[in-house]
Amino acid sequence: MRVIKFGGSSLANGQRFNTVCDIIEAKSQQAPVAIVVSAPQGVTNHLLAMTEYLHSDSIEQQLEQYQHLVNGIFDQLDNLPRPFNRHHAEQAFASQSQKLKRWLNGAAMLDYCPDHIRAQIICTGERLSVAILEALLNTDQQTIAVFEPELFLRTNESSLDAVADLVLARQLFSEHYSERHRISVMPGFIGVSPSGKTTTLGRNGSDYSAAVLSVCVNAQCCEIWTDVDGVYNADPRLIKDASLLEHLSYQEAMELSYFGAKVLHPKTIGPIAQHHIPCLIKNTLNLAAKGTLISDTSQVTKQVKAISNLDELTMINVSGPGMKGMVGMASRIFACMSNENISLVLISQSSSEYCISFCVYSRDAYRAQQSLQTEFELELLNQLLDPIDMQSNLSIVSLVGDGMHHQRGVAGKLFSSLAQARVNVIAIAQDSSERSISVVIEQRKSTDALKVCHQNFFSKRHTIDVFIVGCGVVGSALLTQIGRQQASLKKQGIDLKVYGIANSKGVVFNRDGICTSEWQTEFSQAVDLKKEFSPLSVSVVKDFVREQHLINPVLVDCTSDSALSRQYVDYLDEGFHVITPNKKANTDSWQYYRQLRDAARKTNRLFLYETNVGAGLPVIDTLQKLFQAGDKLVQFEGVLSGSLSYIFGQLDQGVKFSKATQIAKQNGFTEPDPRDDLSGMDVARKLLIMAREAGMALELEHIKVAPILPDNFDTSGSVDDFMQRLSEVDDYFVDKASSAQQQGKRLRYVGKIVNGECQVSIEAVTSDHPLYAIKDGENALSILSHYYQPIPLVLRGYGAGADVTAAGVFSDILRTQAWKQDI
Incomplete structure (x- = not known):
């Protein structure tokens, strides 16, 4: 015999009852079956509410609502092809309703519902399910038997959370039910105390009833039919990629049910484990699902199940x-x-x-x-x-x-x-x-x-939850690159999603991740509709992360905003990794520079800024690893600006300075305002970062900056005015370039660290100098150290352009994967 239990969700409406009958008839063709049923979904809650609100004027209203709920199921069954003996079901329900009304009125007179009366009331839902199955399954060809738990399922005296006496239950069952029917039905959840009072086995205790009945009939298997495919390795409502467990040992199932797994009642496993009865968890709504088998056999291929x-x-x-x-x-x-x-x-x-x-x-x-x-x-x-x-x-x-x-x-x-x-x-x-x-x-x-x-x-995936601030040239290129690489990243087990995009107007969130191929449309619609659109702040982003339970949040700052750079510590303190090509934070005060690193260390989060120097070149990472290995910086020289590399490379070809600057601006090598590059401060900031990485506690004012443009040149006004006046210095640079060429040299704008001093200036370098051949937007860094001398370590590559910078930022984002080692 097989014992099959159907939960309330499997009996929620007429169609579900019909499906249950199909399953029962199919199973009964293979072997006799004993069916244990819960109350239809929602009925027990309704009955429990009746015991809480005992005002006499509300009892009639609650009973009418209960009558309406049950009539709804009867009406649905009437409209199905399967024959339904509604008269039998209504008679049984009327008899139960009379008792229910009498108990409720008595409790209302006391203004209190004793536990043993509460037990009588809340178990009427299970009796209703039995009556409905009788009305559906009793035909001229077959008659189903009903097991009355009051005759054998003895428990202790606890009215609402009783424990069954298995030995006595088994003995009494054999005395009352020696004959085996093809189909038998029993209401779950119900027992009887030694004093003869009705008890209940605790909320959702019908699983326990099925386990006890399985012991009484020596069942070959106990099947629990519910509304999920089986037991998962985590709660699928919380973990989207939780996977179904095909097999569990009794001990594993007992631990899981005790510590919160909702599929099994904690008391269920004890009886079937004691008598070595396999238990199969199946889904009424997905008959094809294999389910989860609980048995003696233990599969220990996985350490954690x-x-x-x-x-x-x-x-x-x-x-x-x-x-x-x-x-x-x-x-x-x-x-x-x-x-x-x-x-x-x-x-x-x-x-x-x-x-x-x-x-x-x-x-x-x-x-x-x-x-x-x-x-x-x-x-x-x-x-x-x-x-x-x-x-x-x-x-x-x-x-x-x-x-x-x-x-x-x-x-x-x-x-x-x-x-x-x-x-x-x-x-x-x-x-x-x-x-x-x-x-x-x-x-x-x-x-x-x-x-x-x-x-x-359980997963080989690494999640990276990205929030991008700044969707200008670099930010847009980064979003394009992320979209292009999504398929490849998934193959590598990396789940990278952009959950938020922000600009000066505010931030847009999407709890499912923003589609990177359509981010501009989604962003503009949010701006127009003011939907999920609010000013960017640490608290706003933090609240979104907490609501969505994101576990690896990464803030990517693609702006040049000083105010945002001052908030990096706050983001690190809230558990964000921070990645940025923005140099403002690392060239702020030495105190803030140290504060950033202390915050990252304290919170075990990464502050990554590889693109602060050299765009996509691996400058920062190389320096950090050298210095961690005990190396010391002796001297540094470098072309640190891709835009100035391009401009001075054009001077080598005889192109006028104003023309070279115009081309560099059109190609996106310079900042929107080329004065930011030509002032030399961009190179000074990069040189300061290099010096600080080498351990020098310097401030920006300690960097000696020789301007590119002559002192008497007017740099005021709009960008267009400035660009129109720039031709005034063409002759100045023609003379300087010609003078250098006559000596076999070329002009380069160089950052230097020598004897602890930093300076930025135009230099004429010879053909044997590492910076001589640098042009077309390349960066080059010549590092002379204790390990690398007398021949310096030279890093060279493109140091300008949105795609190169975005690629460097993207590389930093991928470094935030949580490292793990399989045991």
């Missing part, structure tokens, strides 16, 4: 100097909880014996605290114990798997994942079986912890 979370918990701490060495303290604490009928979810004790901590459901926390204060009143008065401390709004996150046994590194990987998610661990528990590791954390961080742990234990 699943991750679960249990919310709405409170941790209670009993601590104080009187704890240490005092015999019986633990037994008194737990006796208090037992007397209050409070379940302990997790227990942890410090090795110093100073503190015992345990978690209870938050609904029980106040009673637990009051009980402990009464029990330890004298110890509290004499300050042998500290005041009973409670910490609420907590969750337990648990890793579960038979394969964890004696495997090194699992706990380390868990705590590394929690650190990656910026989650603080409040308490830890692991039993000697090593089948599960549980940590107590803040409930608001529960989803973040689940996402990171699931990614690191």
Whole structure:
């Protein structure tokens, strides 16, 4: 015989009842079946609400609403092809309704509903499901039997959360039901106490009823039919890429159900595990799904099988100097909880014996605290114990798997994942079986912890959650490159999404990720409609990240804005990586320069700025690795501006200075205002960054800047006015270039670090100089160090253009992948 249980979601309406009947008839052709049913979806909640609102004037109204709900199911069944004996169903429902009305009126007179009466009321929904199945399955060809749980399913005296007596239940069942029918039906959730009162097995206890019935009939299998495909390795409502588990051992299933897996009732596994009855979880809404099989067989190919979370918990701490060495303290604490009928979810004790901590459901926390204060009143008065401390709004996150046994590194990987998610661990528990590791954390961080742990234990994907500020030349090129590389990144296991784009007007978010090929349309529509469009601020972006539980947020600043650069520390403190080609932060005060690095180190986040010097050239990373390896800078020379490289390279070809500048501007090599390049300050900023990377505590004013343009040239006015006047200096540069050529030299705008001093100036370099051949927007850096001498390390490549800079930024973005090592 197979025991098959159908949950409330499988019986939500007439069509679902019809599907259930199809499944029952198909299964009964293979072997006799015993069906256990829950109440139709929503019915138990409705009945429970009736027991809470006992005003006599509202009882009739609530009963009418209940009648309307049930009539709706009857009407749906009438309109289906399957024959439905509505008269039988209505008679059974009328009989139940009369009892229901009598119980409710009695409770209203008392203005209180006793637990044993509440049990009678809330289990009428299961009896309704049985009556409907009888009306659908009883035909001339077949008659289904009904198992009455009151005849055999004996429990303890707990009216609303009873525990079954398996031995007695099995004995009584064999006495009352020796004959086997092809189809039998039993209402779930119901038991009977030794005193003969109706009990219930706890909310969602029909699974437990099915397990008990499976033991009574020696079932070959217990099937639980619900509205999901089976048990997943994480809650699929929180983790989109959670995967179905095809097999679980009894022990794994027990741990998962205990620590929050919603598919199984925690009490269900005990009876079927004790009697080695396989349990199959199936989906009524997806008959083709394979489901999850729970049995003796253990598959230990994976060390961690699943991750679960249990919310709405409170941790209670009993601590104080009187704890240490005092015999019986633990037994008194737990006796208090037992007397209050409070379940302990997790227990942890410090090795110093100073503190015992345990978690209870938050609904029980106040009673637990009051009980402990009464029990330890004298110890509290004499300050042998500290005041009973409670910490609420907590969750337990648990890793579960038979394969964890004696495997090194699992706990380390868990705590590394929690650190990656910026989650603080409040308490830890692991039993000697090593089948599960549980940590107590803040409930608001529960989803973040689940996402990171699931990614690191079960997925080969790395997530990068990007917010781009500035959608000008570089920002637009970056978005284009990201869009072009999406398919390739996915093949590499990198899930990079742009969740927000901002400019001076504000920021646009998309919780599903902005389509990078259509970002301009989405951005402009948001601006026009003012939809999800607000001024950029740390708090606005932080709130979005928290709401969407993004675990690897990256702020990319493609602006030249000083105000935003001053907020980098705030973004780092809130858990963002910060990436920028904006040089303003790194050339701010030395104090802020150090503050940025301290913030990145403290928060374990990256501050990346490879494109600050040399655009796409690997300048910063190369220097940092050299200096980390103990190298010291001796001397530096470099052409650090792609735009000036292009302009001075054109002078070598005889092109006038004004013409060369105009071409550079048209090609996007210069800033929108070429004066920013020609002032020399851009090169000075880059040189300052180089010096600071070498450990020099310099400020921008310490850089000696020799201007490119003559001192008497007027640089005021608009950009157009400036460009028109620029021809006035053509002769000045013709003379300088000619003089250099006569000596076999070329003009270059060079940044130098010599003997701890930094200067930027026009220099005439000889043909054997590393910077002699630099032109067409190239950058070149000649680094003389303790390791690289007398021949310097030379880095050379294009240092101007939006695509080159965007590619460097893109490379930095990819460096924010959370590094992990498979154990």
